[in-house]
Amino acid sequence: MKKEIRILVTNDDGIDSPGIFALVHSMKRLGKVVVVAPDRQQSAVGHALTVSDPLRVVPFHRNGEMFGYAINGTPSDCVKLAMSSLLDKKPDLVVSGINHGQNTSINILYSGTVSAATEGMLLGIPSIAVSLASYSLKSDCGVAAEYSFNIAKKILKSGLPEGTLLNVNVPSLPKDKVKGLKITRQSDSQWNDKYEKRTDPFGRDYYWFSGEYKVIDKDLATDDAALLAGYVSVTPIQFKFTNYDAINKLKILEKKI
């Protein structure tokens, strides 16, 4: 008897976004899908956890059908809560997305989409984060959904290295303009931080983030450059933070002070 494949799907744009709808549609071709996703937009929420507030689980319908469970929390909350309390069996795969906006380079750190896949990975489940390189909610998610399907199918068969998830970024292009898939490394792109200072109707100042993202690395082996060149970028990522080279240099700090 063939084992039924189970896939947990979540995102950070909220359970009513077009991206998660397209993703669920493609994942259903692979197995049984359970959706547990934030009840609202959670972008740039990073790897935040909700520890000081209670979480609620509300069934959410789309087109008259049960679509999934909406949670008043972050993407990380959704995966943790689903795996520990809502699912009766561990899923075979966790897929997060399709995010509206790319999550390359240092954005991995700020990305709720990646954080959800991170929780899946930490719990020992092969996990994939999928983002589309367009912030418009009207962008077509069809190509990203198709690549998600193909990648997920292979990963369900071959697994992923321990402690590693896939960070997938898809160019916002028609299918025939996408050049293919590239396994990439994280690039060193940076944010040029800016805040616009404005005055509210009551004469009080406020600041609004208006930073610009600068791609500095042109090497096609990096996530940003591959994406800009029209490739689907797939980066195997892990969360090992130690700078081992620095350990010896810093031993001087161990001296009595």
Place this chain on the structure above:
Amino acid sequence: MKKEIRILVTNDDGIDSPGIFALVHSMKRLGKVVVVAPDRQQSAVGHALTVSDPLRVVPFHRNGEMFGYAINGTPSDCVKLAMSSLLDKKPDLVVSGINHGQNTSINILYSGTVSAATEGMLLGIPSIAVSLASYSLKSDCGVAAEYSFNIAKKILKSGLPEGTLLNVNVPSLPKDKVKGLKITRQSDSQWNDKYEKRTDPFGRDYYWFSGEYKVIDKDLATDDAALLAGYVSVTPIQFKFTNYDAINKLKILEKKI
């Protein structure tokens, strides 16, 4: 003429916490201190950024004196906003803390304290995150403040490797019980996720995170083990996520699918 040292101090427990007060006190012995910190508790907020709301900057007083600027945002917001819009000169050092609660192992990912130091590091400033291994706001921060002073003094002199910040965790012990300082690596400790299911006064269910942190690595060269053994743990950390070993194994995904 000796150059004046400037230090930006922030945290994630909020500008009115005991930890940041102790830290500011010790940093003032090294130079001019500017405090830009969240106006309220931001724990487990991770590397979140506020992009969909305006940020406000409000002067905050303690003991009748101007103490710093309170921001209605996350620790990352504070550093980004301070560096881009509030400070007239780049600081020589960014110090975040003293956090009430340790930030070892995978907690680096969830830690607002670390996220603030990360922003400093990304902007090219030597940066330090300091956490005390006690969640009680009544814990004595004196030892942690003294170690912060000594570490900061050395780092101001010698700098830090590029792209690297120091993640400092201090045991909650009297000074004579602290065994010294150890340069460590991140351990592989894990959260055992649990949620308590409860029912509210209206008969509706809610879930509250009640996970347990499991230290599995006993090697004193790791952050958790060193801390448990009574050492101040100092880990040089960076944010390079690529799993290079996995790149070749995954090349199979590049084949036409």
